[in-house]
Amino acid sequence: EVQLVESGGGSVQPGGSLRLSCTASASVYPSRMTWFRRAPGKEREAVATIYTTIGTTTYADSVKGRFTISQDKAKNTMYLQMDSLKPEDTAMYYCAAGFGVRNWVRESDYIDWGQGTQVTVSS
Helix, strand or coil, X not given: CCEEEEECCEEECCCCCEEEEEEEECCCCCCEEEEEEXXXXXXXXXXEEEXXXXXXXXXXXXXXXXXXXXXXXXXXXXXXXXXXXXXXXXXXXXXEEECXXXXXXXXXXXXXXXXXXXXXXXX
């Protein structure tokens, strides 16, 4: 079991930035960690992922070039730097952890989830 704790959400104006953090408490650090989000009235979607073993990253088209996922393995922490935020980025953001994830956008491939942190982008 992996316990995930997110932080860093908040309210920001369009064009602003936020950085989310997700700290994992586990005896074995997950091999894949991913950020998902759920906007009001929409299904949860995968935003960005990192294969923690070698640090490779993948992004959804909607955030590519604006969001950056990274990790500090010494702190068991994953980050999501969000720049040039848009109102459509407003959502609850969740981190997810998995081992042997075959499809990074598939929720059922993950074994543990954080409680979520709210991001609101509004003028």
